[in-house]
Amino acid sequence: MGPSDLILDVRNLSVDFATHGGMLRAVHDVSFTVAPGETLALVGESGSGKSVTSLALMRLTPRPPRARLAGQARFRTHAGEELDLLAIPEPAMRALRGNAIAMVFQEPMTSLNPVTRVGEQVAEAVLAHRAVGRREALQRAEALFERVGIPDARRRLAAFPHQLSGGMRQRVMIAMALSCDPAVLIADEPTTALDVTVQAQILELLKALQRDTGMAIVFITHNLGVVAEIADRVMVMYAGRIVERGAVASVMRAPLMPYTQGLLRAVPNLAIADRFEPLASIPGTVPNPTALPPGCSFEPRCPYSVPGLCDTCVPPLEQAVAGHDVRCVRWKAVAECRT
Amino acid sequence: MSTALIGAQAAPRTEARPTTPRRRAWLRFKRHRLAMFGLAAITVLVLAVIIGPSLIPFDQLHIEMRARFQPPPIGGHWFGTDQLGRDLLVRLLMAGRISLTIGFMAMLVSTVIGTTVGVAAGYYGGWVASVLMRFVDAVLCFPSVFLLLALAAFIKPNIATITLIIAATSWMEVARVVQSQVRALRHRDFILAAEMMGASGPNVMLRELLPNAIGPIIVAATLTVARAILMEAYVSFLGYGIQPPMASWGNMLNNAQQYLGSAPWLAIFPGLMITLAVTSFNFIGDGLRDAVDARIDLI
Numbered sequence: 001m002g003p004s005d006l007i008l009d010v011r012n013l014s015v016d017f018a019t020h021g022g023m024l025r026a027v028h029d030v031s032f033t034v035a036p037g038e039t040l041a042l043v044g045e046s047g048s049g050k051s052v053t054s055l056a057l058m059r060l061t062p063r064p065p066r067a068r069l070a071g072q073a074r075f076r077t078h079a080g081e082e083l084d085l086l087a088i089p090e091p092a093m094r095a096l097r098g099n100a101i102a103m104v105f106q107e108p109m110t111s112l113n114p115v116t117r118v119g120e121q122v123a124e125a126v127l128a129h130r131a132v133g134r135r136e137a138l139q140r141a142e143a144l145f146e147r148v149g150i151p152d153a154r155r156r157l158a159a160f161p162h163q164l165s166g167g168m169r170q171r172v173m174i175a176m177a178l179s180c181d182p183a184v185l186i187a188d189e190p191t192t193a194l195d196v197t198v199q200a201q202i203l204e205l206l207k208a209l210q211r212d213t214g215m216a217i218v219f220i221t222h223n224l225g226v227v228a229e230i231a232d233r234v235m236v237m238y239a240g241r242i243v244e245r246g247a248v249a250s251v252m253r254a255p256l257m258p259y260t261q262g263l264l265r266a267v268p269n270l271a272i273a274d275r276f277e278p279l280a281s282i283p284g285t286v287p288n289p290t291a292l293p294p295g296c297s298f299e300p301r302c303p304y305s306v307p308g309l310c311d312t313c314v315p316p317l318e319q320a321v322a323g324h325d326v327r328c329v330r331w332k333a334v335a336e337c338r339t
Numbered sequence: 340m341s342t343a344l345i346g347a348q349a350a351p352r353t354e355a356r357p358t359t360p361r362r363r364a365w366l367r368f369k370r371h372r373l374a375m376f377g378l379a380a381i382t383v384l385v386l387a388v389i390i391g392p393s394l395i396p397f398d399q400l401h402i403e404m405r406a407r408f409q410p411p412p413i414g415g416h417w418f419g420t421d422q423l424g425r426d427l428l429v430r431l432l433m434a435g436r437i438s439l440t441i442g443f444m445a446m447l448v449s450t451v452i453g454t455t456v457g458v459a460a461g462y463y464g465g466w467v468a469s470v471l472m473r474f475v476d477a478v479l480c481f482p483s484v485f486l487l488l489a490l491a492a493f494i495k496p497n498i499a500t501i502t503l504i505i506a507a508t509s510w511m512e513v514a515r516v517v518q519s520q521v522r523a524l525r526h527r528d529f530i531l532a533a534e535m536m537g538a539s540g541p542n543v544m545l546r547e548l549l550p551n552a553i554g555p556i557i558v559a560a561t562l563t564v565a566r567a568i569l570m571e572a573y574v575s576f577l578g579y580g581i582q583p584p585m586a587s588w589g590n591m592l593n594n595a596q597q598y599l600g601s602a603p604w605l606a607i608f609p610g611l612m613i614t615l616a617v618t619s620f621n622f623i624g625d626g627l628r629d630a631v632d633a634r635i636d637l638i
Contacts, residue, residue, distance in 0.1 A: 058535060098536030105535075110528040115360050115550045124546065125536045160359065176536060 007183055007216050008034040008057075012071035013086075015049070015056050023068070024289050026052045028240045030071075034184065037210065039217040041231035041248070043224065043263070047286050049240035050220045054186045057085055057218075058103060059093050075101070078183065099129040102177035106189040108169035112161040118172045119145075119157025125179040144175035149205060167198035174205065181213060188220045203230050224267050228252055236260050239287055239297035242317060246324030256326040258334055259298045296328065304334050364554070367630040374626020377619035384616060388435035397426035399433045400584055411604055419604045421594065431608055434586035438568050439616070441502050441587075445567035448506035450513050450560045457517025458544050458552075461525060472518060475511045483508040484573060491579035501580055505570045513559045520552040554631030558624055565620035572613050588613050 015027040027049040034040050042050040052061065061067040073085040077100060085093065085101075105111040113121055122144060123137035132140070138157065145153035148171040161169060170190060177185055187206065191199040207230060210217055219230055227234050228248060235245040236257065244257040255261045265280040284301040293299055295311035302310065315329045328334065368374060392399070402423045411419040411427075418427040456475065460468040486508050494500045524530060525548070533547050568588075574580035575589025583590055588609045595605035 060531065060534060094537050094539060096537070097534070098538075103532075103535040105528060105532055107528050111532040113529045113533070113547055113551070115553075116546075124533075124538075128537045128539075128542070173532070176532075179536075 005035055006033045006074075007036045007076050008218075009074040010057070010071070011074070013053065013056060013073060014070040015052050015061060016068045016070075017062075018066050018068075019290070021290055026240050026289060027056065030237075030240075030242055032235055032242070032245065034216045034218060036183065036216050037214045038233065039210065039219055039231045041227040041234040042218060042220045042237060043222065043227055043234055044237035045222055045286060047239075047289070048237040050237050051188055052240075053237070054103070054188055054218065054220055057186065058097060058101065059085060059090075075184070095129070098125055098177070098182075099180040100182055101184045101186065102180070102182035103186040103188065104170070104173050104177045104190045106192050108166055108173050108193060111173055112169060114161055117158050117160060118164065118169075119159075122157075122172065122176050122179060125176045129180045140179065141175070144179060145172075147209070148172075148175045148178070149201075150175070166194050167201065170194060170198075170202055171205070174202075174209075178209065178213075182215055184216045184218065185210075186218045186220070189222070190219075191226060192221070192223070199226070206230065224252070224263060236263070239292060240289065241297065241314075241327065242325075243298065243327045244325065245317075246321075250321070250324045254335075256320050256324070256331045256335060257298075257328050258302045258304050261334075261338070262301075304330055304337065306330065364630040368626050371622075371626035371629055373622040374629075377622030377626070380615055380619040381623065384435065384612075384619070385439065388432045388439060391432040392429050392436075395426065395429045395432075397429050399425065399430045399586060410602070418608050419602070421605055422598060422602075427605065427608060430586045430591065431588075431612055434588050434591055434609070435612060435616075437498060437581055437585065437587045438571055438589075438613075441498060441505065441571045442564045442568040442616070442620075444498075444502040445505040445509065445570075446560050446564045448502065449510035449563055449567075450556065452506065453510035453513025453559070454517050454549070454556055456510070456514040458521050458548060460514070461518045461521025462540070462544050462548060464522070464525070468518070468522075471514075475514050478508075479511050481508075483570070487570060487574055488577065488579055491574055496574075496580055496582060498581070501571060501574065504574075505567045509563055509566055509570070513556065513563065516555050516559045517552055520555050521548050524548055524551050554627075558628045558631065561620055561624040561627055565617045565624070568613065568616050568620070 010033070011031045013027060013030045014025060016023045016025050018024075030049070030053060032040065042053065044050045055061050056069050057073055059069070061069065069086050071086060075083050075085050075096070077083060083092070083096075085096070088096075112118060116124075119138055119141050122141035123134065126132065126137040126140050127134070130137070142153050142157055145156060150156050150168060150171050156164070156168075161172075164172065170193075174190075185206075190206070191202050194202060203226065206217065206219075209215070217230075219227075221227060231248045233246065234248050234251050236243050236251070236259065238259050244251060244255065244260045251260065252264070255264055259282070262280070262282040266282065268279055282301055287293060287297055287300065293311060295313055296302070296305070296315050299305045299310040305311070309329060315327050317325050317327045318331075320326050320331055402425060403420070407420060407422055409420040411417055418431065421427055421430070456471050460471040487504055490504045490507070491501070494504065530543060530547055533543055538547070571580060571587060572589035572592065575587045576593045578590070578593060581587035581590055583594070591609040592606060592613075595602070595609065598605055
């Protein structure tokens, strides 16, 4: 895949936040690419930097000096132009937000303006980027409602958010995100707040919409079941760094990083439930970002860690097999242990 | 009138009739008896000052020396006459036009100023908020009556200048209320969502933040009307406001002072009008506060 096939090419993205104790690095040197029509899953637990990464791409982190972005995020527009999302001026960025790059949120309950009718809100998103009249924008909103599977779309345009269920509200959010045919959709845990049957519906909807429009999806989640369901490639983050990335099949079937292995063991499944075994968990907690260990950040919790090797310097991200990278100096030994 | 945030979510879901936040607020307002009384009183008062003077066969400035100090309700003067034999009722109503106009206009001006300052401070935060809100604190530090009198001494008093002077001393309350509301709303998910959709700063302020802060703004505005009427009466009573022979409730009271023993109705009626107008607006304000405060729904 040549660089010209990519819609998004992020290189060495770092995000620092100013705190009372000095600068805090929330995202360390993250690089990844997304191709059109592809779904990249960003996996990690709370505080791993996955949401900050997406906010940084939208340039919605606090302004300097409260937060600083470093690196590059090259985005290819419809016209074939290459823009660095981290460098373009704010008005140009605002023109992209909700237009070429859109985002769906975790909380459909609180992401809609409670005092405005949902149809108006979707129309508002259209009006922000398209030179159309109010009536046309509302017609587009109705078409979008039908497309995201909201029954009785015309009547629902006049509903207030509190009159809709969580699933319906998330559909409204998706309709809003799709209003200007984005090339990249960033979905930040879009199904976390929904119950399981609705989750499946929303995932199906996103997959169907992707088939129709060819948009790329960056899907942020901590749910590995969802990853297997929707993603083409997966990127696992821990303490602000990428620790493993590769094709979904490869990472799910043969995880190389002990952290990913731990995450996969912690996914509930029926085999365990039948044997009444307690669900596996990873001991310890995520390290404090102000006091990261000098070596591998997972080392304090890692069952395979070797003193003097793992706790001295941060291991590089190295290619284990083609298209599958891991940040672990002992990945070969770990793989042998497992087999 | 719109309602506050939580109300939209906590309200019972009645599918039978689609209830808008506005409608629910009205239903809550209707339950507030005093507020309904206030609303009725203000409606009657406004209609009376608009229509009333044309139904009364006397002119507010017509002097009738033979009919001085007539106690009510003699000789067709239902509210009596003053020291120049002018009909008190028509003067009260004409004064009401001026007092209510000043009350409403001062409310409009101070609400616009206060809302602008409050939204800007709440939205931008940082040094913008520091500068604006410290300025609000500074203006609040002046005793407003003295500020009012000092300004009135320099400016030729008429309806417009009195309105502006009163507005200049009463916008700070609105600014504070709006700023705190907007600051609380600023980091809500739907504001971030709007920014993710590419909404510009003014768009976020006008379309997202303002509609969600409208409840407290309306409450503050209503109470400002009451305050402005009281302030106008104050300055006019002290002789710096509306000048005779034009009548305002304040200068009618001033005029009545010397005849308090012999013609008490000259003081009682303007006093009653001020009390009625001010308490009515305060009741309406209370009712609105309950109506837009969604916590009532949880009871």
